[in-house]
Amino acid sequence: MIEKKRIVLVPEYLEKFSCIGSDCEDTCCVGWRVDIDQKTYKKYKNVNDREMKPLLNKHINRNRSNPTKTNYAKIVMNSDAACPLLNEDKLCSIQKTLGEDYLSNVCSTYPRITNLVNESLEKSAVLSCPETARLVLLNPNGIQFNEIEESINVRNIIIQQIDTEREMSMHKINGYFWDLRIFTIQVLQNRNYSMAHRLIILGMFYQKVQGYLLEGRLNEIPQQIFSYSSLIKDGSFREGLADISTSTTIQMQLLKALVDIRVSQGVSERYMECLSEVLEGIQYSEASTVEKIIERYQLAHSEYYAPFMTPNEYILENYLVNYVFKNLFPSTNNADIFDSYILLVVHYSLIKLHLIGMAGYHKEDFGVDHVIKLIQSFAKTVEHNPLYLREVIELLKKNDYSSMAYMAILINN
Numbered sequence: 001m002i003e004k005k006r007i008v009l010v011p012e013y014l015e016k017f018s019c020i021g022s023d024c025e026d027t028c029c030v031g032w033r034v035d036i037d038q039k040t041y042k043k044y045k046n047v048n049d050r051e052m053k054p055l056l057n058k059h060i061n062r063n064r065s066n067p068t069k070t071n072y073a074k075i076v077m078n079s080d081a082a083c084p085l086l087n088e089d090k091l092c093s094i095q096k097t098l099g100e101d102y103l104s105n106v107c108s109t110y111p112r113i114t115n116l117v118n119e120s121l122e123k124s125a126v127l128s129c130p131e132t133a134r135l136v137l138l139n140p141n142g143i144q145f146n147e148i149e150e151s152i153n154v155r156n157i158i159i160q161q162i163d164t165e166r167e168m169s170m171h172k173i174n175g176y177f178w179d180l181r182i183f184t185i186q187v188l189q190n191r192n193y194s195m196a197h198r199l200i201i202l203g204m205f206y207q208k209v210q211g212y213l214l215e216g217r218l219n220e221i222p223q224q225i226f227s228y229s230s231l232i233k234d235g236s237f238r239e240g241l242a243d244i245s246t247s248t249t250i251q252m253q254l255l256k257a258l259v260d261i262r263v264s265q266g267v268s269e270r271y272m273e274c275l276s277e278v279l280e281g282i283q284y285s286e287a288s289t290v291e292k293i294i295e296r297y298q299l300a301h302s303e304y305y306a307p308f309m310t311p312n313e314y315i316l317e318n319y320l321v322n323y324v325f326k327n328l329f330p331s332t333n334n335a336d337i338f339d340s341y342i343l344l345v346v347h348y349s350l351i352k353l354h355l356i357g358m359a360g361y362h363k364e365d366f367g368v369d370h371v372i373k374l375i376q377s378f379a380k381t382v383e384h385n386p387l388y389l390r391e392v393i394e395l396l397k398k399n400d401y402s403s404m405a406y407m408a409i410l411i412n413n
Contacts, residue, residue, distance in 0.1 A: 005149040008121045011325060012144045013135040014112070020131050022090040026376065028110055028129060029083040029092065031268050032384075036060055038072035040104040052097050059084045070105070070157070105157050113326045116161035117177075123156075124326040127319070128380035133372050136322050140314050142189050143321045160328050173213050174331050176221045180209070183225045184329065188320050190232065195313045197241045199320075199348060199411045201232065203341055206330065207404050210338040247409045248294045250401070251353060257395055271377035278357030300360025301413050308359065308366055315371055316348065323347060339393060342402055346392050349410040350382070351375060356413075 036044070044056045062073045078084050087093045094102050111129035115122045125132040136143070168175030183205075187198050205228050212220055231237055278284075282296045309316070323329065323344065330340040354374050359366040382388055396402045401410075 004152045006152050007147050008123050008150050009145060009147055010123045012146055014123055014125055016135055017132055024130060026130050026270050027090060029086050031081045034075040035071035035106055036073040037105045038069045041073045043102060049097060105155060108155050109157050113159055114156040115328055116158050118164055124322060126379060127376055130376050133376040137315045137318050139318060142314060143318055162328060162331050173218060173337055177331050179222055179225055180330050184324055185321055188317055195316050196411045200241060200408050201237055203404050203407050206338055206341040213337055244408050244412050246412045248297055250409050252294060268377055268381050271381040274354060274358060274374045274377055277361040278354050281357040281360030301356045304359035304363050304366050305356045319375060342393060345407050345410055351378060
């Protein structure tokens, strides 16, 4: 019997991904809350294996408060936040003893993300997995996308979905999702401009789109895309981009405020190692004056960060393109599409701030391994915490830092 297949849109890197198991430097079996779906929980209750049955009964508890089909139960982690079902080789005892079919939906799909766009599946990956971080970030040719076939029996958890035809019929911004998405990725991958300038161009564009949204002029979006594409191609933006100011003071204020928010919520040990290097790299302490910290930050940028990152900007480009694809950027359920852009800039700016500090710490030795460690641990600590991201937006708005002018300051160095 011929196995039925379906078409899935994926970035090329996903076709190369394979879990490296116990060789992983930051296993996904530590530091998480792991939900168990209802179907898997019932399978566990019917397990008769002598070794596994008592382990499953001991370490998997029902969620008694507002359970759903997806978070019906959870694994009770050890005191060190490690999964108690890991064996001595740091491999999953469920998979080893019972088989992959007995993994929960969360464990069987991670680090893959699945979205549904116009009834078509799209898959990508989160960068909290070190192996996917390497595959995504370290491709100097940039991210390309392919349509592949997969068995209809492959398990997927749909994270987000969008129906552009329905949205278009209701005169909503998401009706133009594909136009906006394609334009955004094209700008991010345009290496005729620096990464900072690409982001600023996108900001000016989305400021225009926000105006169209508020004024009910969404039908003008395609013409605006055409106009911006022409201006980018003929270099008309270059003179204005060269005059954009920077403010290291504001970047430092943001760094402190954001670090305070995140540290108060708890962070992974791997991320804390990076953060310690950031603070030590610019000698950030209560005893130092703001002026001295800024001076050391600027030195770290010019002497150590820029010499490495300028010829390797494709790393940040790949991060942003993956972010746009997996998050269905710039789709929005509210009236402010510019908020989606702000969140994109916040991710980029925080990563850049951290990397500059780490470059100051490692000096001439600063390189690829440090970048991978930071972005991977940042993703695990920050991107999996929607509460933190909401607080970031509120912080920016509270301090009137959410305008395009301030976004340009956060982007530019």
